Amino acid sequence: MLAYVTSRLLQMVPHALAILTLIFVLFRLVPGDPALLAAGMTATPDQISAMRHLLGLDRPLSIQYLSFLWHLIHADLGTSVTFGLPVAGIVGHRLPATATLAASSLGVAVGIGVPIGVLEAVRPRGVSGQTASAVAVALLAIPNFWLGLLLINLFAVRLHWLPVAGTGGAAFLLMPTLAIAARLVAVVSRTTRASLAEVLSEDYIRTARAKGLARTRVLVRHALRPALIPIVTVIGLQAGYLLGGSLVIETLFDWQGLGQAIINAVALRDYFLVQGITVFYVFGFLLLNLTIDLSYAAWDPRIRYG
């Protein structure tokens, strides 16, 4: 297991390097001049070139690239031009809000999506299965910002039960969670249904049933566990996206996480902040993928690493 993890971590190095190089190149191709931004709109050409020098943008690209990597090795994501604060600090400050929202959305998605999927798989032609199927399709079809607006209008503006927007306790978390989870419920339930339906058609399930095992026991112990692999994969991918912040929902609910931070950074042309957050996303995504892969062994005893 340890050897496997080590080799996977080592494999990540070329991946990460390729993506980081791509980020570096793309950010140099983006139109706009960070030095002009930092110096101010009415700065003179001299002041702009002084700022360019201060930011190191007048150095050869190769030197800038090496310096970018050198700083990364030291966990230095650079300094935000707008705020004058280290990017790593901003990411660290915003991450808990995004992580909370991601975790609660995934929790709701799994808690509702898996049972719906099971119902669909077990009773594909029954009333409950059909209803569950219809609900899943409907949830998939509603854009999350629209659902968010409906929730705000009902629970905050009309009923005054929940605050409209902001970052805080459970009351603040509920609406953005539901807005994000709606689509995830559908994704998780669809995957569960497909995966479980396939497993249920396997020979060993027939054998288990033939042995006279209780239906629930067959379903939960024999079918659901191996069926979880694709579900976990989907959840892991979604978690990766959510860690990047649900941009629209964070903005709509003024949820002060990474998604809102990166939208602000783009609007303010905070070159280094956008670059730093993107780098953070890349590493977050790679690590999350590894974690998901490693967790397969926990779900399906037939999978062993080593």
Next chain:
Amino acid sequence: MPGVRCALSALIAVVTIAALAPLHVGAQAPATLVVAQNVAVTALDPAGPSIFLVYPAGYEAAFLVYDGLVRFTEAMAIVPELATSWNVSSDGRTWAFKLRPGVSFQDGTPLTAQAAVADLQREINPGTNQSNRPLWDPIASVSAPDAITIRIVTKEPYGALLNTLAHGSALIASPAAVEKSGAQYKLHPVGTGPYKVDRWDVGTQLEVTRNTQYWAGKPGFDRIVLRNVPDSTTRVAMVQSGQAQVAEAIPPENVDELGRVPGVTVTVKPALRTFGMGINMNRPILQDIRVRQALNYAVNKELIVKALFRGNATVLRSPLAPQTSGYADVGPWPYDPPKARRLLEEAGWKPAPPIGVRVKDGSPLQLTLLTPQGAFPHDVEVIETLADYLRNVGFEPHFMYVEPAVFWDHLLIPPDQYKWDLVLFGFNPSNGDGGYHLDSLYHSNPDRQHRPRVWNFTWYANPEVDAWLNQGARAVDPKVRAAAYAKVERRVWNDVPYLWLYAENVIVATRDVRGVEVLPIVFTILRAAHR
């Protein structure tokens, strides 16, 4: 499968109960004012370069933390603040301001003339203050002949000096705090204003608390929370639900609905920000004045205002908005498509069937219309509507949409790099002065190698206009200034470097709060807000 079904029903029940239970909405302490701003406060150094970015939120926060020597009233009159009185020498170049006694900065250091001078010297120094240069460059020196007098000497007589001193960049910072915090000062502001910074989650939320040492008595709230709520729907909902007491940049389409909510007041005020399509005067086909006139006759501006802004804007009758100092009514450019077609005919542009785009010497009458997406209210809709009017008289418009963040990169560049013919642009004279507005947009550029001087990206140049602008700037008597600027307005209007459109209204919603001042320069001033 009773087990699964049972678990499922239980889960649904729990979620439903959780969703329906009336959770306690984080009730605000009674003496807190929550303000929903459309952009974030990112820096609070009046002399800092980046205060422009955070317009208007940064200024609004700065006006809580700092005082200036003078300030604007809601009607844009200039009244004493830290200066109690002032006079100007007969040659119009030396100003003396008497400082209010007994005022201290929030860090405890006293406000002396020396302290104010040290701060103003930071403002006039191009090294520290790279923004707002046109406002500060006319000043030659600042000195303190005694402990309560500030003397400002200008290079020439400078009629708009008081406007500059009422501007956000002229707010007085504590020199001791500036020295102590150095480059980080923009995050640790210290002024003499009614509120001081308490907690600041930079980019998201700024909380200020009552300055107990405030010279003008107790401010109306213990705490003011300025929150960055970028989505207008969310800002509207926050006022509707009572989660915020002030919300700015309310879309015109929400005015009626919000006005019906009990306790909510919607303030709609004509603003000084003017909008128009800047015309690329370097493009050969646009150098023909008849084509530029045709552009102005071709567009029904009244209808654009009515349809897109629900009437919440005023069609321009001058390069300035009414209420700007020096305003003169010199318009209008009426909607007259036959006249526009006639002018284009005279200029040699003949309709070419079957699609009706005009042609001259084999080339079609094409225009590229540039706009940022979402930087100005209804920007995309405005130019798409306008394009239809232009098509109607024989132009072939093309669209060029850019992200707001890179918009300026298409304007503040040497003219041979331009990719547009018409550009949507809004200018707000943040010192309330028409001279500043006219000078920024219409004073000729010094050379063609560099980007435009200030905002004259149309590359309009008229020596007579330059002379009148200088004349106005050098006059101290408001009547002399107004006369000079009226001449500028008339001449610019007739030279047509713009397709002039409208001046918008500022729209701010308040709930259960009084004393909120909505300035026509788009700033909401909260220092006098109270229950």
